[in-house]
Amino acid sequence: MPEIASRIVAVTVFADRARVTRQGRTALEPGTHRVEFRHLPAALDSASLRVAVRGTVPTKLLGVDARKVFFAETPAARARDLEASLQGLQDEDREDSDRADTLTRQVAHLDGLGDATRIHAYGLANGKTTLAAQAELLAFLGREREAVQDRLRAVAFRRRDREKQVTRLQQELQQLRGERPRERYLVSVEVSAAGDVEVEVELAYILPGAGWRPLYDARLVGEELELTYLGEVQQSTGEDWAGVALTLSTARPAQAAAVPRLTPWALNLGILAPPLPAARPAPAAQTAWMTMAGSDVGAAMPRAAPPPLVAAEVEAARVEQAGASVTFQIPGRADVPGDGSPRKVTVGHSRLRPELDHVAVPKLTEAVYRRAKVANGTPYTLLPGRVQVFVGDDYLGAADLKMAAPGQTFELFFGADDRIAVERGLVRRDVSKTFLGGRRRLQYAYEIRLANHTGAAQSLTVVDQLPLPQHEDIKVSLDSADPRPTRQDELNTLIWKLRLEAEGRQRIRFEFTVEHPRDLPVAGLA
Helix, strand or coil, X not given: CCEXXXXXXXXXXXXXXXXXXXXXXXXXXXXEEEEEEEEECCCCEEEEEEEEEEECCCEEEEEEXXXXXXXXXXXXXXXXXXXXXXXXXXXXXXXXXXXXXXXXXXXXXXXXXXXXXXXXXHHHHCCCCCHHHHHHHHHHHHHHHHHHHHHHHHHHXXXXXXXXXXXXXXXXXXXXXXXXXXXXXXXXXXXEECCCEEEEEEEEEEEECEEEEEEEEEEEECCEEEEEEEEEEEECCCCCEEEEEEEEECCCHHHCCCCCCCCCCCCCCCCCCCCCCCCCCCCCCCCCCCCCCCCCCCCCCCCCCXXXXXXXXXXXXXXXXXXXXXXXXXXXXXXXXXXXCCEEEEEEEEEECCEEEEEECCCCCCCEEEEEEEECCCCCCECCEEEEEEECCEEEEEEEECCECCCCEEEEEEEECCXXXXXXXXXXXXXCCCCECCEEEEEEEEEEEEEECCCCCEEEEEEEECCCCCCCCCEEXXXXXXXXXXXXXXXXXXXXXXXXXXXXXXEEEEEEEEEEECCCCCCCCC
């Protein structure tokens, strides 16, 4: 059965898998034929196989068969080269090991000759040798021993370097074998043609070991927010995707089969187990950044002025909505290696007009933060992901972006603005000397002072709080506030929405009372 030469032409990547499409062309004579797609990944989901056949004359698709095959050696060309290199190094090492054994025996023999003092003394006593001849013999043995030891050291050095090469090749081969195991899939397609025909066979299948996640760059330039939507694709499927039409999908095939079913919620008497410790959050993934700088070499020499640089246009993906899911068709062709290294592609680039203001939480920090409230004016849903935040060209850090559908508003923070000053202080704390009904009264007053040095009027949200009683005999009441808070929620959070004119100042003062039984100590009061 002929093997059809094929290549991957398109890939749709989901959150935890990928749909791969291969195409191959071949010429067939009239009659029934079976063509084979060989060396497909062992992790291929055979139930997901789909085949389409197109021919230059009427052609029939008769059947598809998929089975696993096994190889004596790894089918990947690189892995076969590694195996051959390893075999050659191991053969060389066995030769050097034999040389080392021979040289070691030579050293032992020479040492034995040099230590034969009784024989030397006997020869001198009987006049069969002279001191000069004895000295020449010992010098010869020394020279020979030194030469043999030099060769032995050279062999040891070669073996040491070879061991490093063997270790490196074994590690690379082990990785390749994990990615391209000796167990592979073979798919055969049976077709029937009425005459000489050139057929194109398209094979599609699902593979695990692939996924993508959204990433964002948010850059605040003046009053405008530039939002770049990126997709980071990674795959370890055992196949390299070279020059493919890449599509990213928000569909979740793993959850498409059925709605989860509730099991009975049973209660019974038993012994309460101690609570489990809270799981530690996983460290945030780190993102690598690369900058490029121009060279000043030859700046002192006269030369023609270079043409002005024009910023490159960002080509966005084509967006298609299919029910609740969205697909992003990445323009051009993409290369994604099969070794798990990440590849970033651009999904979209938008310029948005945010509503800018400032937020202060003076109880926790004297920093005042710049906030941008942004309506998602893009045609696609912004999925939850990590966002890198910039002001102009200055990198501020990373944050998490929550899901935002088209038209939905989300918030981003762009660091502290030192031009707005805030201070908070306790200005009153009184403890009542009298007890009414056996209850104790404590009165507190705090003052917050704000100053705007930005040179323009600014909108500002100030957040503070009152104590939140956790016992029915503890009462907390807001006695006065100047100005009155815009909102007070059920957690006793106080929120003021203010407008500070250029070089304007604002004072916020609020007072509250805490009452509790005289004999009931209260924890948590400063």
